Amino acid sequence: MANESIPYKIYLSEEELPQTWYNVRADMKVKPAPLLNPGTGEPMGFEDLRPVFCDELIRQELDNDTREIPIPQEIRNFYKMYRPSPLIRAYCLEEKLKTPAKIYYKFEGNNTSGSHKLNSAIAQAYYAKQQGLKGVTTETGAGQWGTALSMACSYLGLDCKVFMVKCSYEQKPFRREVMRTYGASVTPSPSDQTRIGQKILSDHPGTTGSLGCAISEAVEVATSHPGYRYVLGSVLNQVLLHQSVIGVETKTALDKYGIVPDIIIGCAGGGSNLGGLISPFMGQKLRGEQDYRIIAVEPASCPSFTRGRFAYDFCDTGMVCPLSKMYTLGSGFIPSPSHAGGLRYHGMSAILSQLYHDGYMEAVSVEQTKVFEAAEQFARVEGILPAPESSHAIRVAIDEALKCKETGEEKTIVFGLTGTGYFDMVAYEKFHNGEMHDSIPTDAELLESFSHLPAVPGQSK
């Protein structure tokens, strides 16, 4: 281990913190499809989105052309509390696997939110504050986004209302207290506090909730309370823009040591981490400067890329949000309650969906028992207790490293370690006790879900 000249952890200095976010859409020949108004089927413009989102964030959402967008100084100051994040050489994992592959991971868990979500939370809260708003509403699944947003709002003095997917609320009781520590209000979703929540509870009694439901509730509250807007932790173009800070730092760190990755791997729920991590590398690929294998990893129980349809669909279960063209399992799809590993969203970032459709990246789905095996193996040698979400990427990184062991290839693998698993011990406990099962939707279940895709001109069901 000690005979390598590359350190265990590559830290950039605060001066090397990126000055700009990188907007991958500028380099895409085929742009992601525009959001559509669910009532008219027309593309949604600035004014259409204003009741829901902050003005500056809408500009970022709609901007397919500007390659570099400056990061405001106030956001950079906040970033300095926990960034640049380390790029870590997994020497101990390599040794354990006895692989000739060189494995690196970009670790985004070294902040109290425990994940990369803080990168976009502070940006969205900042623009809300700039606009003179009172507060923001949002949904959270595993609780990472809600925690991140409550931290950012607390820092800026904004009110923060979080709707938390009910099964996570129950599985992760302590997440609520972290959010309360940061002054947020947290409501399990579906709740009886919104019309849409009441309807979902009445149509599906006993539902454990989904991100789609929680989004509908948060949007309803934002649009019915003056001075509030809705913010979202993934899926949107603006979120991938903010998360590009992960990829830009990763590339800067690799460039410093002359390292060129062969394979880049990220877990994918809504796509925020994966999109952020790969963005500058994808930019090179789109411009024809460099080729990389880019792999999205998703749970077998929520397989948007690998078994979904590339189609316009609602972003939320309540069908109040715009339509987005994306890989989707249908906005009514809810993963089995036995699924513990996060990444529960029915759809996928429009940017990543277009890139996947156009052949710029691969996708694989993995079963959660295999994911937790990889998580435990990683924890024991690398020291970090990974979040289940992040462990999807670990699973595939290990699989690729083991392929290198067979072939003898010294490939360089980079993956995103998006967060820590401190609040996922109920899931780890199930795994330790042999009580974790894989639950994969049947073809019939998916067909039923696809049958509810909205009618959009030119789109067949």
Place this chain on the structure above:
Amino acid sequence: MANESIPYKIYLSEEELPQTWYNVRADMKVKPAPLLNPGTGEPMGFEDLRPVFCDELIRQELDNDTREIPIPQEIRNFYKMYRPSPLIRAYCLEEKLKTPAKIYYKFEGNNTSGSHKLNSAIAQAYYAKQQGLKGVTTETGAGQWGTALSMACSYLGLDCKVFMVKCSYEQKPFRREVMRTYGASVTPSPSDQTRIGQKILSDHPGTTGSLGCAISEAVEVATSHPGYRYVLGSVLNQVLLHQSVIGVETKTALDKYGIVPDIIIGCAGGGSNLGGLISPFMGQKLRGEQDYRIIAVEPASCPSFTRGRFAYDFCDTGMVCPLSKMYTLGSGFIPSPSHAGGLRYHGMSAILSQLYHDGYMEAVSVEQTKVFEAAEQFARVEGILPAPESSHAIRVAIDEALKCKETGEEKTIVFGLTGTGYFDMVAYEKFHNGEMHDSIPTDAELLESFSHLPAVPGQSK
């Protein structure tokens, strides 16, 4: 904030990771008193301690003279997984307090054990492995030490048996799963698995346990299982030696920017963090090179320094361990179950006890409600969710910074942020719900406890 030339986080490079631990005893004119055999009242030598501790660790325990002790390369490699740890300038806290004071904290929570305990865990596990042992036993209170030791043992392939103070076991159910993730066995203490545990359960039915009880159980198991030794996460001289890596890094980072602290603050339970943090600064003070105010902060519900006796006492409740001369509340003292803030040990490091007795440092005790107020205030501006233990130091750092605000003095304050509070959300929840109370022992309770101090020649009760 941005107009300061000192970065938010001072990171040393891996090359700057200390090559040696610093042994403050070498610079003490009055050495800490030796451990005594509880049967004979005689000082314990190498052979007396061999049934309990690893050989090399006994040598370190007894070595009052060697100033610099090399850190073995294997331990340095492990340290590189999470060290050097950052020294952080609390710009945001300073701004919030509107204090002219400059506040720095050494953050030891950026590893999966969530605290500084890993620094000694890997050292102790390493020497056990070197000696060819099968495994180690230990106790854990808040669970930080047990987690740290299970990580170190997992890394080196040693068996790890942890006795966890029953009230923490119940308050922190997820800690058990983290330890299991790292392959350790975890037993709530007192248990019926040991003779001493059976006796304590029979004498004190319904007891919530104490570190002192758990130590007795772990020692009994170590001494009755061939190939096992006992390891301890605090109090001992060897532990303070390993933890000196905190202070050496802190001093190196400060020196780089020409910063000389006025006040150094650490929380104190058994003394491992405080002793480690202050060691090189105390060395300068002992050698007359530089003066600093050094403040130990302890809970008002377990006030060893501020209300204890400086006397020989048992290190454990079961009275099977050697006698140590220290500030103690009596080995039978158990803090109120309403005490949530960690630092529950009845005694204190012999080194720190001697230094406190000789006037080289101060001590204050603080009530836990005030500690959690400071914790929440800190979390909201600095982003990090602090452990209750660490928040004792935050409380006093804030108090000192507010004094500077009154006087206008630009003092430089350094404190140890020993860990994160992810597994302390039950306590945070009590605080949020207004259900947290302070529970301070009465003079009569302490007098009763002191009456059980052992009879040692020259020591009055």
